[in-house]
Amino acid sequence: MGAAETVGGLDASIAKHIEEVVARKVEETLAQLKPKGPPSMTIIATKGTLDWAYPPFILASTGVALGWDVSVFFTFYGLNLLRRDLSTLKVSPLGNPGMPMKMPFGPDWFRHINWNIPNAVQSIVPGFESVATALMKQTIKNKGVADVADLRAVCIEGGVNLIACQMTVDLFGFSHADFIPEVSEYCGATKFLPMAQKADVSLFI
């Protein structure tokens, strides 16, 4: 009998067998560890202005449209997005140089003008914020983007899990009656963070 081939001190055929068995076992174990079910997403919504209402609601509604499990934790100013009356949402261009300020009416050449109003003027003129909010709402309507209330309704219909931060409710002296009944629970970060850990996608807005 000639000398058998060795791999790392083991007979070649045994080494090959071990490799195959290990590969199969690793795959089986990984399959067990991998959570079954659809992709999941958690979003932490911390902003309460009209412009920032859009990212969490659009991402959440798109997530459920794709068949994902989506939960949104509304904390700090994000609680504004859970109010019964969303018409109070405002947007401010003050100190917001990223915001395009174009008029949503008039001929095309007029609509293309970006009106860079200095902060000093914005802060002095009374009602500037209300005007900016009205113009933003008109822009949104012109372009066929849904209003926030409709988007939130789409989220609720699609099964997005809406969670409110109880600490923020206490902090600002709100009451549960201020918010929509569809909020599934009022809890804290300790409850929410493990949900975020298990989710495939976790976003902070």
Next chain:
Amino acid sequence: MNFDNELDVRRLACPMPVVKTKKALVGMSPGQVLKVIATDPGSVSDMKAFAEATGHQLLSTETLGEEFVFFLKK
């Protein structure tokens, strides 16, 4: 192309074309075809991504002037 249902999402912007498409498909049987008409340019890549993510088949995408016409098979 033959279709069983038509969905008009013209003049609606993201995420409405996909959200309404998902809703329309829920009421349809497997194998049926949904025709979607949109004007949102983003809907072209959105529909493709939606089909891939949900396992429905995007049979075709056509551009007719300012409109995009999609045929999706459940």
